[in-house]
Amino acid sequence: MLLTEPGGPGPRGYSLPLSPSGESAMVSPPPWHFSGDVIMVEYRTDPDAAAAFLPPGVDPGPDPGAAAAVFAHWHWRSETGQEAGDPARSQFSEFLILLGCTAEGRPMARCPYAWVDSAVPMARGWIQGMPKQFGAVHLTHPKAVGRTGPHLVEGGVFHGVASQYGSRIARASVTLSGRVAEPPALHAVPLVHTRHFPAWVPPEEPLSQLVVSAVDDVRFGEIWSGQASLDFAGDLQGDLAALRPVEVGGGFVFSYSETLRHGRALSGEAGRG
Amino acid sequence: MLLTEPGGPGPRGYSLPLSPSGESAMVSPPPWHFSGDVIMVEYRTDPDAAAAFLPPGVDPGPDPGAAAAVFAHWHWRSETGQEAGDPARSQFSEFLILLGCTAEGRPMARCPYAWVDSAVPMARGWIQGMPKQFGAVHLTHPKAVGRTGPHLVEGGVFHGVASQYGSRIARASVTLSGRVAEPPALHAVPLVHTRHFPAWVPPEEPLSQLVVSAVDDVRFGEIWSGQASLDFAGDLQGDLAALRPVEVGGGFVFSYSETLRHGRALSGEAGRG
Amino acid sequence: MLLTEPGGPGPRGYSLPLSPSGESAMVSPPPWHFSGDVIMVEYRTDPDAAAAFLPPGVDPGPDPGAAAAVFAHWHWRSETGQEAGDPARSQFSEFLILLGCTAEGRPMARCPYAWVDSAVPMARGWIQGMPKQFGAVHLTHPKAVGRTGPHLVEGGVFHGVASQYGSRIARASVTLSGRVAEPPALHAVPLVHTRHFPAWVPPEEPLSQLVVSAVDDVRFGEIWSGQASLDFAGDLQGDLAALRPVEVGGGFVFSYSETLRHGRALSGEAGRG
Amino acid sequence: MLLTEPGGPGPRGYSLPLSPSGESAMVSPPPWHFSGDVIMVEYRTDPDAAAAFLPPGVDPGPDPGAAAAVFAHWHWRSETGQEAGDPARSQFSEFLILLGCTAEGRPMARCPYAWVDSAVPMARGWIQGMPKQFGAVHLTHPKAVGRTGPHLVEGGVFHGVASQYGSRIARASVTLSGRVAEPPALHAVPLVHTRHFPAWVPPEEPLSQLVVSAVDDVRFGEIWSGQASLDFAGDLQGDLAALRPVEVGGGFVFSYSETLRHGRALSGEAGRG
DSSP, rough: OBOOTSSSSSSSSSSOOOOSSSSSSSSSOSEEEEEEEEEEEEEEHHHHHHTTOOTOOOOOOTTTTEEEEEEEEEEEEEOOOOOOTTTHHHHEEEEEEEEEEETTTTEEEEEEEEEEEHHHHHHHHHHHTEEEEEEEEEEOOOOOSSSSOSSSTTOOOOEEEEEETTTTEEEEEEEEEEEEESGGGGSSSSEEEEEEEEOOSTTTEEEEEEEEEEEEEEEEEEEEHHHHHEEEOOOOHHHHTTOOOOOEEEEEEEEEEEEEEEEEETTTTTTTO | OBOOOOOOOOOOSSSOOOSSSSOOOOOOOEEEEEEEEEEEEEEEEEEHHHHTTTOOBBBTTTTTTTEEEEEEEEEEEEETTTTOOOOHHHEEEEEEEEEEEETTTEEEEEEEEEEEESSSHHHHHHTTTOOEEEEEEEEEOOOSSSSSOOOOTTTTTEEEEEEETEEEEEEEEEEEEOOOOOOGGGGGGGGGEEEEEOOOSSSOEEEEEEEEEEEEEEEEEEEEEEEEEEETTTOOOOOTTTOOOSEEOOOOOEEEEEEEEEEEEEETTTTTT | OOSSSSTTSSOOOSSSSOBBSSSSSSSSSEEEEEEEEEEEEEEEOOHHHHHOOOOTOBBBBTTTTTEEEEEEEEEEEEEEETTTTOOOHEEEEEEEEEEEETTTTTTEEEEEEEESSHHHHHHHHHHHOOOOOEOOOEEEESSSSSSSSSOSTTTTTTEEEEEEEEEEEEHHHHHHEOOOOOOOGGGGSOBEEEEOOOSSSSOOOEEEEEEEEEEEEEEEEEEEEEEEEEETTTTTTHHHHHHHEEEEEEEEEOOOOOOEEEEEETTTOOEEE | OBSSSSSSSOBOOSSSOSSSSSSTTTSOOOOOOEEEEEEEEEEHHHHHHHTTOOOOBBBBBTSTTTEEEEEEEEEETTOOOOOTOHHHHEEEEEEEEEEEETTTTTEEEEEEEEEEEEEEHHHHHHHTOEEEEEEEEEEEOOOOOSSOOSSSSTTOEEEEEETTTTTEEEEEEEEEEEEEESSGGGGOOOBBBEEEEEOTTTTOEEEEEEEEEEEEEEEEEEEEEEEEEEOOOOOOHHHTTTTSSSSSEEEEEEEEEEEEEEEEEEHHHHHHH
């Protein structure tokens, strides 16, 4: 299916747009370095609804219905650093849902929905199999001083909101009660994605591939936990609505960083298809 | 490379996000119907610069350096009509550059760069091989009455502007002088795209495929022509800057519609790779 | 209260920012010329709720509870024409609510809420007493050709949506059934506004002044009417929610233009205060 | 000029929109509490250009041409706290220019231009006399961990960019070299503003009033300084362009908070007009 060779004649690039030097590519090639601030709320959803989002080869695992809502603000940089000088390019906010699952015989997480407020991270998501859509995502940034904050201290309150097409999707809050040693479970496991690129030339089929992201340089900063609220909008419809909380658990506010290098095929999947 | 079967178990959809019913797909499956208002300026660019954007199998043709800048406002609908009730979903604005070329022995156009102000059309562009990026695109809409207009009459002035990351890319204007029978040449030929989906799982190569879009139900409304201006921003850098105008030609303002059904491999390309 | 004289030394301008030449003013001085496309739905709201939005000197009149929801896309120009070349400046979309009322012994309309998607029109609204807030407003533009349209013909469907802070406010649709000779009543009467500029220097009171807008060069293009829907979002709260429809009337789609020149004090109000 | 009494009949509110309960006001009444992160670059501009922006009663002072470019990200809260739960309402980014000056016989600063990315802070600016326009403003947020950061340590690099209508206004960077005890001079003096509300009802004159903001609860967090860059866009035109840097000084990155309570007339100005 590959019709142009890297290094061959013609325009080139890691992604569209291809151009003579390759520099016009919307997405710069991995690895990508991320530094983030995260507001995360653990919750439980209907186990049958969650299971219906898992592809063959991925199972609900020992704790069906375990889920989390994650709001994050990211600063990212590629190896070339070409985005580094422009905060409009190097930062974005994200809201995503995680479902607990088991694959390759160990705990993983599946992301059924994600929204970002910037188009390059959206496209980069599709490359990895993260189902990122474009939305409006806002979360409170910690402040060091002042009467309004919010501050990373006991009693500090952090909020996240997400919308798409001018309609609310979800909102969450966490009121800090103290520091903890361990990150929330669903933020400490690999993510298993379906890389899916739609069909266009009949009778070709879509590219569809179960992959696990290869991540290193993982670091957590201070991890705060506390009481949380999480609400999906009342007028949500369809498949997404089935993942609404039936019980809200603990909340977390923490710093996190990683380097995302590439994907690998889910073990036992390479020969299928 | 196909690991999940359409109709098989697990979440589904024409695009990500996959979901139990398939309704969550960001992009609804083709065909897609488009009705648009277009402001188009013909121009000439450096022939060598233009040639460097053409992939093997596509040649500059008999008129090297022929180019056009196209601003368009689109209303679109898929067969399901699921977007029809929300103007925030069913409309978008676009700015793109076209280069004249020859493929399969006949005149075609190549789109080296395009920007849209909505994420679903951006993703849909990637599916077809249109190198759509996210930008701010504004063009004046014709008005029926009033002292400011603009009106589709002799002397009416139409403007388009495009920006990305808060920096201007290009601006154009057309002052109408009269109606013409024929659309501008580069809007009347097929588009030849490179469908390109980046590599993620080493050592796999990117999907890269020369395709032509299959379009029908093409209609033009009134076609107006007139004197045009076209300016690329002074601080543009890199490969895009090489396509700036060396001479500005005529301008056109017209209505246009089409139905985009699927792609087909460029003739003579199917066996390569 | 006037401490700097127009024409005196120091920076100047019709509005902030003041600058040496006066050209930096965010709002250019009136008159302002407007050409627009309007989607309007008549409805009835609770008469007591509507009356509570009327200031002294303005009465509910003979048809209490008469109201309308108006979506409009505007092209505007000031006398200097300084915005004319930039569609990002010369166009905006608006959603507003109108309440029928009587003042100076004749029918007028009161606008309790309005939203625009551009900051200069918002500021210009405050100057006149239009309570414009910033929101996301989208309405379908008529198209001349194509399978999706929408077209200004019998059966054509036009939509409007409005949101603020990522939450839906209202949505409306009109399905055209035919042309009519008369515009909807609430679009054919003067608007009575409260020009209100908040207090800042204690113990000064806010500027607050009942005014009527002085408009001329009014023109209507084709006026279409048809069946309408209008929904306020289910989770709307507070004073705005009290104005929700109890009955939805007819819908209208039309072109309209006017020149807005200045305001005048409501008759009988000049000596008060 | 005051025609409606606070507490009297009719709709009410600190600002438009007025409503029965007063809760619909776009701007909630002061005091307003602010917690912010600031990237600030000192620079020198043409002294004559700067002087032309000062109103009568305000002088260039002992250091004519002293100026600063300030990028800030703010979290704010009013006494009611009604915005606190929505990060889309409680946060905004700002870019402004400050000019050194003298008024009431002591050092102050004058803000000739400011841009914010949120409409309520823009309107609140007008109430105080801050000439805030609507723009796209982005600045890098400090991160606690990771390979990209940026981190509040020696060598950390912070960036700010500002645009309006899709055109760049300015960009700045600061590379941290160490902590300092004192904030930059122009961030430690009062601001003298012209509260200016345009005329609308002839022959009334605009409200125009020289005021000083009354601020308390001022706190600085860590103050870092370092080498800075500052560029105004090459195609800037008009009065703003006259304030471009002729020399770039030091850069600062710091946390800051204040409570803004009200304004007071500039001493010696109350009886004028």
